[in-house]
Amino acid sequence: MAILIGTDGNDTLTGADDVADDLTGGLGDDILIGGGGKGLDWAHYDNAPSAVTVNLLTGKASGGDGNDILSEIEGVTGSRFNDTLTGDDEDNSLNGGKGKDLLLGGLGDDTLKGGAGNDTLQGGGGFDYADYGESPLAITVNFATGTASGGDDNDSLSSIEGVYGSFFNDVLTGDTNDNSMHGGDGDDRLIGGGGENDFLDGGFGNDFIDASGSESSLLSGGDGNDFLMGSRDGSDFMQGGLGNDILIGDVGNGFDQAYYSSAPAAVLVNLVTGTASGGDGNDSLSSIEGVFGSFYNDIIIGNASDNGLVGWEGNDVLDGGSGNDTLRGEAGNDTLRGGVGNDSAEYWSAFSAVTVNLATGIATGDGTDTLSGIENILGSDYSDTLIGDAGGNFLWGGDGDDLLNGGAGADDLHGGLANDQYVVDNIGDSIHELAQEGTDKVSSSVTFTLPKHVENLTLTGASTINGNGNGAANTITGNSAANRLNAGAGNDVLRGGAGNDELNGGLGSDTLTGGAGKDNFKFTVLDNGDSISDFTVADDTILLDNAVFKALATTGTLAAGQFRTGTQALDANDFIIYDKVGGDLLYDADGNGVDAATIITKIGVDLNMTNVDIVVV
Template sequence: MPDSQPSTNEIGVVTGLTGQAYAESESGSRALEPGSPIFEGEDLITGPAGNVEVRFIDDTLLSQGANSRITLDDYIYDTSESSASELLLQITEGTFRVVTGKIAEQNPERFKVGSPLATIGIRGTITVHEVIAGGAEKHGVEEIHSGKALIIQSNITGGIRQIAQPQGIVEVFASGALGLVRPLSMQELQEFRGIAPANIRQEQEILNQQDEDEDTPDDDQQDEGEGQDGDALPEDVNPGGGEPEGGEGGLQGANGLLPGQVIEPVVKEPLERGQPHERPELGATPPPQPKGEKQDDPKDDPIDPIDPINDPKPTPITGKDDNSNSNTITGDDNANTLTGTSSADIILGLGADDELYGMDGDDSLYGGTGEDLLNGGEGNDYLSGDAGKDILTGDDGNDILYGGTEDDKLYGEEGADSLYGGTGKDILNGGLGNDYLDGGTSSDDVDFASYSDALASVSVDLSTHTATGADGHDTLVNIEGVIGSSHDDVLTGDDGDNRFEGLLGNDVINGGDGSDWVQYETLSSDYNLTVDLTNTTTFVMTPDESVTYISSLTSIENVLGSANADNITGSNDENILYGNSGDDIIHGLDGDDTIFGQNGNDFLFGENGSNSIDGGSGFDTVSYIHSTTDVIINAVTGSATHGGETDTIAHIESFIGSDKNDNMTGSTGNEHFFGGKGNNVIDGGDGIDTVSFAGSTTGVTFTISSGGEATVTHSDGTDTLSNIEGFTGTADIDNITGSSGDEIFNWSLENDVYNGGGGHDILSYASFYKEMTINMTAEGVGKATEGSPSSFEDTFTNIQHVIGTAQGDTFNGLTCSGSETFQSGKGIDTINLDNLAVSELEYTSIASSGDDNYDQIQNFKSGQDYFKFSGNFDSSAKTSTFATIAGDYSGSDDLFGGDEDAHFVFDTNAQKLWYDSNGDEAGGNTLIADLDTNITIDDIHF
């Protein structure tokens, strides 16, 4: 359609816009944007995510929600002849909020709103309207002046309703019948106010101007209807020739009641605010947005209780300032840095990740799409993040911040600020001053009020919507979570599901009704965490316990731990317990609990009840040592039956049974089993599976047959094994003989004897905590000694592969012909080879090398001995350039023509082997070994 204007009678201007909005007339359609003029006779239309707001020249304010259409039929504003002024709005469909201006003051009889089902006579007031195309309608008032009334007449029946008190509303049914006057619900109030963020600010500006004008009152003006019992209908509203609906007579006074009608008490706004927010802005819908293109509604994800809270206070923003006049500053689809002037600016970020600085003056900043950073600077500013994950900072002044879609962070700083999260999981930090925080109404998102930077204690009560203390007296709406200060706070929930991050300090936390959380994911690594819901206590302390904080917990059902090694114990009710990062210990106790280990090597106890246990990443263990009955574990089906209850298990690598006769079945993965006492049956399934007899007080002696089968008698019973490839003995003397297959024997204390049998067998000391000395006396034969003098000495035969510890081991290779494999761990190992044997030196992790972990290798024979790399070493390094350098290698010596591929580098002077993960890019260089001879690329295998 052509971009056109229907007439030259400009009657208003767009004050705010989100998504798609158009002005349409007989001559065509034009896209609207903030600042667009509005003309008489146009239709205003919004799309599915659209929201447009208009200020007319008489200060009437119109706010229009999504999927809405309204016609500006008649508009006359005559300052010289007030009786000539009129305004007629014709609603087709959608949601609207109207604040009357000077036309309603001058000529209230000629200020009307029409709809398919009703005609509404309006006096000085704020009205709200919802019209469903082909369906029912709602018309009501948010505020109304004393002595005024809103009059609704059915276009079908002629029935009449009058609303003379604030926050009342009337349904008009599709038949034309009128419902009773009822209170406007808080949800409805929030929805109507949510479409008007820009015009709510315009209201304040108009009120301020009126206050200034009171010094020069106009004696000719008077308050129409003053002293009347009720307002009559406008002269062109036809009552249908019949009695008003609901009874005989007419309207009774100004109460909006018909004879015999009973009205429920009008709902007043429950939350009171101090100046300057006597009428707090509620709601969480899109604010003005500068772009005309369509903004799709976000798809809200279900609540993820493990989403981390990240509330870093942004660095104070400074920027260029000048004394230019106010203007509109517009970015583009690139990432822009836009700086305002010392006057009132409009700054539009549009696309990409922008930085907007308002500086001085009362500025309006719109981030647009992308993850934007907005700072209002001094003055009373309006900031809208729009789409993307944005960070908004109000700075000084009484600011309005609107996050928009996705997960935003809002910081009011000083002043009495209003913060609106919008959709997404938002963090709202009002800062100093009496602030208003509204997280938004999305049922799937958890919004936090944060006091992390408060200089002293705070008291937050979500049930009364208040927060008091060091940061002032705040009002909280649609807030589900609280981040406290690092002082002694009192945090109280409501009847919903709340979350509390107390931070440091001796806090008192009461969740109230609902399923409530405490969470500690921002706790620094300087502290250990112990949470015990049975004793309603949390301990946060330094490792030496020199600093300890003790918090009291009431009505808390769920826990999210820290990034450290936590100890978490549930209650006898149903709990959700998350370990977060770190090697955690979690006890569910009674109740049907949900336990998530998450990152780290966790130790999980479901205990009584039918529990859901998920280890997450890492090497995780589930224990049934508490069970008083036999346990049946099946890793294939992900189930564990104990005491008549059945747990669901996932991502578990290690299983501990009870003291009874247990039955354990592994999956296709690599699992560890500890049967404990009793006569246990353990089937490892596929994968490389390990059984431990560490709990036995006597040594074990057994021989493994093909298929990993064995019968093992221990101090408390006899276990039957199948499909087991790995074995860990006792703290006594063990004698274990392998089969013709491949086995792994893990160290244990005392002087053990290992015979690998046939196949390729491994003896591992990877988890041992002291240095070992390995002496090979023949191929596959040798001794492994701990310390000097020895605490124990293992003897082995038919062992082809020895894995060292994470300490500094000594490996003395064969002095005769044969082959051997030594796998180095961390620590500086000493490896003494002999030219007669073929030696394989294996490295499986970059972390096993480096300045503190490289190996010292003697008598390496190039062309016979070789290095073997696997794990997180990049195999492409074998085919990349093998560079030599005569001197120390820094990691960025420009040896590879600038490429960033993995390479090996050999220092021919010092005879050191390096691995570089990123070529000529700085860093990435890791020292592998210090040799006494030169090597070539052919000595490196993958």
């Protein structure tokens, strides 16, 4: 901190960069330059012989000591007379001192301290505080009426959202805005108004904090035996602090949480009995649904509600009880017991990838956790491996290239961002992806159809099953059995593998590979773009849908008179033409008529194809 004091002349005082400067010009017309950087720079008029008018927006100060020019000044201390102090667009601190002062914060998040006398505090834009930390007596502040009385006389408040209380027993009442009220020392009474997100902090002393008039609140008792009452229907965060506290959440629809993150030792929290012991003291809990543990080895027990239990640091035991609970052990080797209900284990806050296996009840990566009675897993931001059990599980991978295997039950699988892999083994399994969430792959041992935004499918095992694509560019691979592979509208790659397979590329420019076995290549559209990479006359067959190839009216093996080897039709019945030089199989709907032939597929050169290699269906 740089402290610069001028003389009785016309001085220029320049503070240092990146530190808090205290500049006192004294008598004369002075220039006060605070210096740049992060420090809060002050212009002081404590000893001025008369009232001052200071305007940081115009950079001018008059009266009292003279006419000053101010630059890069964020804080002003007035005189013992009736001053007018005006802030600028920055975050200002204005201290009126004695006298009936007018403090105008302007834009920015300002702190206004009226001092002794009946002052007027107008916050202006931003989130502004009235500071009564130095009041000689207790104060009563009511934002709804815009008044502050007690210690430093009677002040008028407007556009003020926050308040710092005194060292005494204060009464602080909010309004319909989002308020931040800090009781400080003393046995304070803090009452929230109708704000949606109030912060009520009792500080030291035995405080009474009532947010029942608010929408949702953050309540902190601080040291002492405090009483905390949550909001009507909102979700409240309640931290009793040191002492034997009473925490009462709302009785409406909100989700209220008790926090023990600052506890100096492990806590035992039991929502069934409504008690918490150890750490901060012995607390009484009512209508609390969530608990956040300490840095130590905690035991947290849920009740019949849908609880959210977080162990945080340490080797914690989390027991959800009945209800649909969410358990998050975080760091340490934790024990997560879901109990009755549809319960979830969360790992989204893990600092590395996790492997969670509900079948074995073990999770590694964020410590080594033991799981029981858990049905659902929420993964981390990394590349996780999530494995379900025999029941119906919900698995959510989050960010990262995740592997999701639901197990034997009918599972709900969500990979999230990045390139995910899915294992499907139940026809009731469902996979969910959104656009732009990576390139994903499904390995399925049952017949499966790719959902939207999933690109690749591989059939596994030895059962006769089928695979279906979607509108994207899919790669679909069969297993060792006889498979039917059907693609959609994209430019697809179909690989039959071993077995006698049927491949249908659908729309798009598709690449079809039958693999080993006697394979059928089925064409139900005519769009010129397909190619067969391994057609063999001895084993494979072309299937043509006569709903598309309408000149082929009769189903069964193609009539000999309707097939020709060459480059074009020579008579009216030459509908299917194999160009053994170019390797194309063509369809000419009017034979040697005026209409040109269309390529069905590229099939390979120098094949000894005949009509018996083609079947009309």
